[in-house]
Amino acid sequence: MTAMTDDTTHAHGHAPLAHAAQPAAQAHGQQHPIKLYLLVWTLLFVLSACSYLVDYFDFQGLLRWTLIIVFMMLKAGLIVAIFMHMAWERLALVVAILLPPLAVLVLMAMMAWEGGYTNYLRVFFFGA
């Protein structure tokens, strides 16, 4: 294994840093109780049923969008945190993986603006 000691952190002389970092790299397997997985599985079923019911009862407008987003985020959070074990990873990996996708929100905002503008032009010139 590539168990690399991080003497560098000690060398800097920052006591809190040295304390926070583990002395050596430990690639450990993720093993958690089956019970927890079954619980998450059940929750995902319930949340999926809830999002399906949003459509079944034909909620419209802001209520529909809010419910869809809430159930979606809860499901995504459970999958990433428990099934993909993000809850037990070190924060260095968590921020490296979860922060970059937030840049997508910028693209989304720009394209929403663009889409709205295109729609405005189409209505304005073609009066559809």
Add this chain to the structure above:
Amino acid sequence: MTAEHVTTEPAMSEETLRSRVLGVVADWSSDQRSFKSASWGKAMMWIFLVSDTFVFSCFLISYMTVRMSTTVEWPHPSEIFALDIGGKKIPLILIAIMTFDLITSSGTMAMAVNFAYARERKKAAILMLVTAFFGAAFVGMQAFEWTKLIHEGVRPWGNPFGAAQFGSSFFMITGFHGFHVSIGVLFLLIVARAVWRGDYDVGRPGFFTSRKGRYEIVEIMGLYWHFVDLVWVFIFAFFYLW
């Protein structure tokens, strides 16, 4: 920091948060391995998944753009994906079944990872095969859905229900996702076979490398599989429910 304060929130006290944030700084500082709790294989899978996140984000955002910019009414997925069951028309039922199917496969995958680390290789292999079965069932339902829509006249350039962009968005997004599921099923079958044979007990090389395979491959495989489920959560919300 009083003792009382520490005991109220043991999971994420202020001190723990501070220590974890300092841990990030320490892990990223210099000349050392940054991901201390993840092996190179796991870290690489995560980085691949981030890149795949951007691919699917681009699809979903372009879908949003065409849907916002069109002046023609967007077709109602609720009606298009309804099925007649016992003479009753149930809205979006096929997609709901596909969602439950994929979540179930994620559950069995999570348990397979657990058994693999416990060195219970038969149980792990069987659970992986069950996962592959649900994955294949998902792809089958998707093929059914595509066939149904193509018969109804949905094409990438137009459809009888409304905005022409519906078809291209639908085929592109679900097609790419279905392709991911299909590759995942193949990957599952390959790893399940290796686990069943006990390849990782005797240190036989993995299929992409001459290095010794380890049971960790099951967890890495699991990351990919859960990601496919994760993408479906977003497709379900934005394409089918919105």
